[in-house]
Each structure stands twice: as C-alpha cells, then as structure tokens.
Amino acid sequence: MATPLTITPATRHDGTSLLTLAGEIDLSNSEKLARALEGAPGAVVVDLTAVDYLDSAGLNVLFAHAERIELIAPSMLRPILTVSGLADLSTVHAPPEAGPAT
Template identity: 60%
Template sequence: MTTPLTLTSGRHPDGTARLTVSGEIDMSNAGSLAQALDDHTGPLVVDLTAVEYLDSAGLSVLFAHAERLRLLVTPLLEPVLAVSGLTDLATVHAAAPDHRPPA
C-alpha cells in the first residue's frame, strides 16, 4: 500500500520553481517524489514543512538532486537532514515558526 503523499508545483516568491510536499515520504512513494524532481530542471525550492515522516528512500531521492535544491524544513526534519549529510550538499532553511505551506 502506498503512503499518502501530495506534490504540488508552483513558484517561490523569488520566481524559482517550487515543489510543495506533504504527507509521508517512504519507499512506497519515493518514486513519485523522484519523478516530480526529475520533471523540474534547474534550481528548485522544495517545501518539506508539511512532511510528517521521511525515511532513507526519501533521503536518497533528495541526495540525487541535492546540488540544485533549496529545502525548506521544520525543526523536526532539520536534524535528520544534518545527520544524513544532506545539509552539506543542499541549501537548507528552517521555516519560520508561523510558516504554513501554500494551499
């Protein structure tokens, strides 16, 4: 069974392509995330503030595109990305405490 995951494309306020991700990212749906990242060329802001769970399959997908990603994350995900080493390869920004993903 596939874990619920929602991927929404749009534009960041600075004009950069944006992918808003919500739900859980695991081995059952990491392919959908990979496809969404592959569909965008160039720099990409990935808003992970509505992600409730991220496993190693999801991390692997992010690593494959790290050099062109700006990740927007919650304090919950920040340590996971730091321990994995992803913060050394991608730009990671902590969301403001009152941040809400775009509807």
C-alpha cells in the same frame, strides 16, 4: 499500498520551481518525488514543512538532486538532514514563522 504524499508544484516570484510536499516520504512513494524533481527545471525549492516522516528512500531521492535543491524543513526533520549529510550539500532553511494570531 503507497503512503499518502501530496506534491504541489508552483513557481516562486523569482522564477524558481517550488515543490510543496505534505504527508510521509518513504519507499512506497519515493518514486513520485523523484518524478516531480526530475520534471522541475533548474533550481528547486522543496518545502518539507508539512512532511511528517522521511525515510532513507526519500533521502536518497533528495541526495540525487542535492546540488540543485534548497530545502525548507521543520525542526523535526533538520536533524535527519544534518546526520545524513544532506544539509552539507544543500541549503536548509527553517520554515517562515507564522505571524501573531489576530
């Protein structure tokens, strides 16, 4: 059984493809991520803000597209991206900070 992973495609205001991911990325669903990245034209921003888990299968998919992806990653995932070397090949940003609650 595949681990839950939601991939929501969109286009940013500048025309760049955006994939917003939520859930866990592992061997059971990494092919779903691969298909989404292969289907997105040109440069792609991958928002990992709502990803709770990323294993080596998910990293391998991201590495295959490293030259054309930009990652938005929460603090929990940034050490994984750094140690794996993916942060050296792709731009990694922190998620935008939420504004103050009103």
